[in-house]
Amino acid sequence: MTSQAQELLRSEFNRWAKEGWAEAMERHHFRITEKAIRRMELGEDERILELGCGDGWACRLLAKLLGPRSRIVGLDISDEMIRLARRKSEGIENVRYLWGPASKIDCADNYFTRVLSVESFYYYPDQAAVLDELLRVTMRMGRIYLLMCIFAENPDSKRWVERLQVPVHVRSAAEYRALLESRGWVEVETEQFDPDPDSPPETQAHDRALLVSARKPDSPVHLSQSS
Ligand SMILES: C[S@@+](CC[C@H](N)C(=O)[O-])C[C@H]1O[C@@H](n2cnc3c(N)ncnc32)[C@H](O)[C@@H]1O
Incomplete structure (x- = not known):
């Protein structure tokens, strides 16, 4: 771990892991994640990174x-989440886990065909640095999919942010688009998922999310330093 901000995230999400929040997150995030996965157009040979994977x-x-x-x-910054993920994934040959911050991914260049991140990207202290690291580990023409329920257009974001013990970014779809483009990503798309009006009120709040996706360009990107 390198910074104080990262240490704060590690200890906060270790607490979540110990208090059993991983299972509740699976229930809350399952529907939007399924929708995002459908957008990813996956084949059998994908190499996928899940950033901020929780219990996996x-x-x-x-x-x-x-x-x-x-x-x-x-990959997750919380060692307790990674411990849970490894235990729950015993015997699954094609899944492995890395412990560390999203800004430093222990993996070869150009490896992943796709990256998915579910309800995690808004926590990253330096989002630009993470986007640069993703550009390194994603293969040419590979795509990233960032799914978030905390974003400026979501009226529920304010009350969620007030309950959190760690700082988060609350950006609009347009701001995310500009951020990704400024870090060299192309074909940046944003899509808002809205709850089904007939679904019960307790699930509605978890079914509104922003999906930001983008492609790595096919020629090298020359970037300025992030923040
Ligand atoms: C709200 S939880 C979501 C977990 C899981 N994706 C899910 O949907 O159930 C956010 C996760 O992001 C991880 N996280 C937060 N900041 C991170 C960072 N800088 N690098 C890597 N993981 C991070 C947390 O440890 C936590 O497991």
């Missing part, structure tokens, strides 16, 4: 959906 439920879901030829890597 979405990694296991991807491994099951894609089968043994896929390679799934989950």
Whole structure:
């Protein structure tokens, strides 16, 4: 771990892991994650990074959906989440986990075909640095998918942010688009998921999310230093 901000995230999400929040997050994030996965147009041979994987439920879901030829890597800053993820994924050959911050991914250049991040990107202290690191580890023409319920257009964001013990970014879809483009990503797209009006009120709040996706360009990107 390098910075104080990262240490704060590690200890906060270690607390969440110990208090059993990983299972509740799976219940809350499952529907929007399924929708995002449908947008990813996945084949059997994908190499997927899940950034901020928590206890790894979405990694296991991807491994099951894609089968043994896929390679799934989950990364999280919380060592307790990673411990849970490894325990729950015992015996699944094509899933592995890395402990560390999203800004420093222990992996070869140009490796991943896709990156998925579920309800995690708004916590990253230096989002530009993470986007640069993703540009390094994603293969040419690979795509990233950042799914977030905390964003400026979501009226529920304010009350969620007030309850959190760590700082978060609350950006609009347009701001995310500008941020990704400024870090060299192309074909940046944003899509808002809205709750089904007939679904029960307790699930509605978890079904509104912003999906930001983008492609790595096919020629090298020359970037200025992030923040
Ligand atoms: C709200 S939880 C979501 C977990 C999981 N994706 C899910 O949907 O159930 C956010 C996760 O992001 C991780 N996280 C937060 N900041 C991070 C960072 N800078 N680098 C890597 N992971 C981070 C947390 O440890 C936590 O597991």
